Amino acid sequence: QVQLVESGGGVVQPGRSLRLSCAASGFNFSRYIMEWVRQAPGKGLEWVAVISNDGSQGYYAESVKGRFSVSRDNSKNTLYLQMNSLRSEDTAVYFCVRVGDPWGQGTLVTVSS
Amino acid sequence: DIQMTQSPSSLSASVGDRVTITCRASQGISNFLAWYQQKPGKVPKLLIYAASTLQSGVPSRFSGSGSGTDFTLTISSLQPEDVATYYCQKYNSAPWTFGQGTKVEIK
Numbered sequence: 001q002v003q004l005v006e007s008g009g010g011v012v013q014p015g016r017s018l019r020l021s022c023a024a025s026g027f028n029f030s031r032y033i034m035e036w037v038r039q040a041p042g043k044g045l046e047w048v049a050v051i052s053n054d055g056s057q058g059y060y061a062e063s064v065k066g067r068f069s070v071s072r073d074n075s076k077n078t079l080y081l082q083m084n085s086l087r088s089e090d091t092a093v094y095f096c097v098r099v100g101d102p103w104g105q106g107t108l109v110t111v112s113s
Numbered sequence: 114d115i116q117m118t119q120s121p122s123s124l125s126a127s128v129g130d131r132v133t134i135t136c137r138a139s140q141g142i143s144n145f146l147a148w149y150q151q152k153p154g155k156v157p158k159l160l161i162y163a164a165s166t167l168q169s170g171v172p173s174r175f176s177g178s179g180s181g182t183d184f185t186l187t188i189s190s191l192q193p194e195d196v197a198t199y200y201c202q203k204y205n206s207a208p209w210t211f212g213q214g215t216k217v218e219i220k
Contacts, residue, residue, distance in 0.1 A: 035209065044214040045149070045157065047208055047211055095156065100147055100159045101159035101168060103156045103157055106156065
């Protein structure tokens with residue numbers, strides 16, 4: 001079945017970097033646009049980034065533009081989110097999404113000193 | 114950027130009631146609009162895409178309508194398992210903004 005499994009979350013100090021991964025299985029990964037969406041504790045959904053199926057184009061929310069970078073390795077069926085210059089307001093559960101459905105279970109990123 | 118505004122932010126209705134949630138885009142987005150349901154402690158689930166197309170497996174009491182700037186999600190007969198927060202999302206062009214969510218509770 002279609003499955004998305006995020007990893008790489010954790011506690012990180014402000015200003016540091018973190019890379020999230022999303023391992024996809026059960027479908028032809030290279031055919032699909034992929035998204036990252038986040039949800040801060042007790043808050044609503046916030047769209048973060050989207051990447052084209054071939055990885056040639058990525059688009060970002062204004063709140064992360066210039067700090068985050070989305071990429072993918074279609075040979076490994078894996079999506080990535082490189083997060084630099086992290087801020088406390090980046091604290092959230094980060095979801096990997098196959099353009100609308102399904103969603104992964106999420107990985108928690110906590111930015112704190 | 115196009116803003117997505119949902120209303121109401123919360124509602125309480127009785128089992129069997131018809132419930133309508135509205136999502137308004139600040140500019141036209143054709144029918145590039147999706148609706149999601151997020152139950153407490155769970156991952157969001159796609160209900161509707163292309164404004165009115167029901168995702169496979171979603172109960173038929175859910176329906177979506179609208180085009181351009183005004184969209185609605187309707188639950189024809191509210192059930193206890195529909196307690197959740199509902200979000201709209203535009204995807205005509207980046208950023209793929211979400212609405213702020215509508216929390217639905219049982220009265």
